[in-house]
Amino acid sequence: MSWHITADLMDAYLAGGLDPARAMSVDAHLDGCPDCRAAVPYEEGWLRDSWQRLEAEVLSPRPSPLERLLRSGGVPEHVARLLTATPTMNGAWVAAVVAALAFAVLAARESAAYLPVFLAAAPILPLAGIALAYGPRVDPVHELLAATPLSGARLLLVRAAGTLAVAVVLAAVAAPLLPAPAGLSAAWLLPSLATTSCCLLLSSRLPVPASALAAGGLWLLGVAAAGGLTGDLLTAFGPAAQLGYGCAALLISLRLYYKVNA
Ligand SMILES: [Zn+2]
Known part of the structure; x- marks a missing residue:
C-alpha cells in the first residue's frame, strides 16, 4: 500500500471534522491497513459513548405528544x-x-x-x-x-x-x-x-x-x-x-x- 493516513487527516477524522466522502475513504483505508489502524487510539469509554449516542439516535426517534x-x-x-x-x-x-x-x-x-x-x-x-x-x-x-x-x-x-x-x-x-x-x-x-x-x-x-x-x-x-x-x-x-x-x-x-x- 503506497498511501497512508497523514497525522493531520487522522486528527480531523478522530475529531469528526471530515466530510462524509473523505470520512468514508479513511474508513475504507483503515479497514485494510493494520498500520494506520494501530494509530487510532482505542478508548473503551469513547467507543461506548459514541455507540450509545448512535443507538439513541437510530432506535429512539422522538415520539409525538x-x-x-x-x-x-x-x-x-x-x-x-x-x-x-x-x-x-x-x-x-x-x-x-x-x-x-x-x-x-x-x-x-x-x-x-x-x-x-x-x-x-x-x-x-x-x-x-x-x-x-x-x-x-x-x-x-x-x-x-x-x-x-x-x-x-x-x-x-x-x-x-x-x-x-x-x-x-x-x-x-x-x-x-x-x-x-x-x-x-x-x-x-x-x-x-x-x-x-x-x-x-x-x-x-x-x-x-x-x-x-x-x-x-x-x-x-x-x-x-x-x-x-x-x-x-x-x-x-x-x-x-x-x-x-x-x-x-x-x-x-x-x-x-x-x-x-x-
Ligand atoms: Zn495506512
Whole structure:
C-alpha cells in the first residue's frame, strides 16, 4: 500500500471534522491497513459513548405528544407507535368529524325533526375513518405493517379501536348539546360499537373500505326501514333496538376476539 493516513487527516477524522466522502475513504483505508489502524487510539469509554449516542439516535426517534400520552397511559410502545401513525389520527379527519358533528347539532337545535341526523351520522364517522385509513395508497407505515409481527386482523383491530375511540369521545362531547333527553342523546353509542365491529368482521372476507361501506349502508338502511315501518325515524334508537345493538356488538366482538386469538 503506497498511501497512508497523514497525522493531520487522522486528527480531523478522530475529531469528526471530515466530510462524509473523505470520512468514508479513511474508513475504507483503515479497514485494510493494520498500520494506520494501530494509530487510532482505542478508548473503551469513547467507543461506548459514541455507540450509545448512535443507538439513541437510530432506535429512539422522538415520539409525538399523542404517542407519549398513550405510553404514559400504559399502551405498549409498538402499539402506540402504530396507533399514532394511523392516517385517521391526523388533523384532517378529526376536523371533518368535528365539522359533521357540529353541523348535526346545529341542525337538531334548529328543529328537533333533525335529531335523527346526528344519531344516524355518529356511527358512520368511525366507519369512514377506518375505510379511509387502510392500504398502501394512504398508509405512511404500510411497509412497516407488512413486516410487523402485529400484522393483519390484530393490527386492524388496534387501529380501528383507536379510530372508534376518537370518534366516540368527540360525539360524547357534542351529544349533551342536543335538544333531547340524555338517554336519546347517547343513542348513537351502541350502534357505533355494533357497526364498527360488524365492519371488522366483514373485513376478513372483503377489503376494508368495502366492509365499512357495507356496515354503514346496512345501518342507514335499518334506520330508514324502521322509520318507514313505524312512521317515526327515532324507532331505530329506542330501547328495544338498543338492546339489539348491544347484543350484536357483544357477540361480534367475542367472535372477533376468538378469530384474532385463534
Ligand atoms: Zn495506512
